[in-house]
Amino acid sequence: MDINTIIKPENLVYKRTECLTDRTLSYCPGCGHGVIHRIAMEVVEELGIQQDTIGVASVGCSVLAYDFMDIDMTQSPHGRATAVATGIKRCWPDKFVFTYQGDGDLAAIGTAETIHTCNRGENITIIFVNNGIYGMTGGQMAPTTLPGMRSSTSPYGRDVELMGNPIKMTELVAQLPGTYYATRQSVHKPANVRKAKMAIKKAFENQRLKKGTSIVEIVSNCNSGWKMTPVESNKWMEENMFPFYPLGDIKVDGQLVTKQ
Numbered sequence: 193m194d195i196n197t198i199i200k201p202e203n204l205v206y207k208r209t210e211c212l213t214d215r216t217l218s219y220c221p222g223c224g225h226g227v228i229h230r231i232a233m234e235v236v237e238e239l240g241i242q243q244d245t246i247g248v249a250s251v252g253c254s255v256l257a258y259d260f261m262d263i264d265m266t267q268s269p270h271g272r273a274t275a276v277a278t279g280i281k282r283c284w285p286d287k288f289v290f291t292y293q294g295d296g297d298l299a300a301i302g303t304a305e306t307i308h309t310c311n312r313g314e315n316i317t318i319i320f321v322n323n324g325i326y327g328m329t330g331g332q333m334a335p336t337t338l339p340g341m342r343s344s345t346s347p348y349g350r351d352v353e354l355m356g357n358p359i360k361m362t363e364l365v366a367q368l369p370g371t372y373y374a375t376r377q378s379v380h381k382p383a384n385v386r387k388a389k390m391a392i393k394k395a396f397e398n399q400r401l402k403k404g405t406s407i408v409e410i411v412s413n414c415n416s417g418w419k420m421t422p423v424e425s426n427k428w429m430e431e432n433m434f435p436f437y438p439l440g441d442i443k444v445d446g447q448l449v450t451k452q
């Protein structure tokens with residue numbers, strides 16, 4: 193079989209969504225950000241809302257998200273993404289507005305914005321990529337760094353006595369009345385990618401129904417910052433991140449999900 197037979201349209205099994213640009217992603221090979229970009233934009237395409245979606249990129253490795261997502265986007269550094277998204281949504285209540293934030297951005301410099309946005313029940317979608325460290329700036333400890341986890345600023349492992357406990361932001365904001373949907377997903381395996389995509393779709397559909405804030409946390413790797421190969425980092429994530437940050441729904445349709 194020659195190449196021209198293989199690439200016939202009827203043999204097509206995957207096509208990149210037109211909601212992504214042709215730019216080469218700036219992420220490290222093996223990093224979850226690229227997959228999360230793809231599924232977010234596939235959701236936008238499937239819902240037919242490319243012209244009606246406005247994204248807010250934050251600070252961190254995803255600072256250039258507006259180069260990769262072919263929709264209207266702005267950028268709001270230093271944790272202010274949900275505040276900017278609030279303003280955009282209030283000006284254009286019928287647009288689909290989302291933020292794309294790492295844990296350093298959302299759970300450290302943006303703690304106040306995140307909590308108050310959820311508490312106000314702003315009708316937006318928050319995509320929160322939790323890789324447990326500050327990726328872009330060199331792998332420093334973040335509020336989400338696990339106890340004992342090594343980072344460039346906790347080279348002997350996070351000492352809880354000295355550095356405090358990690359914050360489970362999604363559980364925290366799920367307690368707030370304005371948070372309508374809170375879930376934690378991952379993208380390290382095809383089945384998980386599908387679940388994460390369904391969660392992002394639900395979060396966008398909640399906006400159409402004007403239900404309040406939806407937050408989709410995606411536990412991801414930072415293979416460069418964790419100083420591991422992509423395969424090692426996914427294994428490490430399963431063995432260490434998931435027990436502390438269990439995958440699954442935390443609040444659905446405004447109701448907290450009781451874990452058995």
Ligand SMILES: Cc1ncc(C[n+]2csc(CCOP(=O)(O)OP(=O)(O)O)c2C)c(N)n1
Nearest residue numbers: 251252253254294295296297325326327328
């Ligand atoms: C001292 C200092 N504080 C804050 C910043 C802002 N800042 C730029 S990138 C970054 C890291 C963001 O990490 P995260 O949100 O976890 O995203 P990742 O790069 O891991 O995807 C921060 C905090 C900075 N550069 N220097």
Ligand code: SF4
Nearest residue numbers: 219220223253327414
């Ligand atoms: S430094 Fe980490 S978070 Fe940033 S692109 Fe590389 S692997 Fe991804």
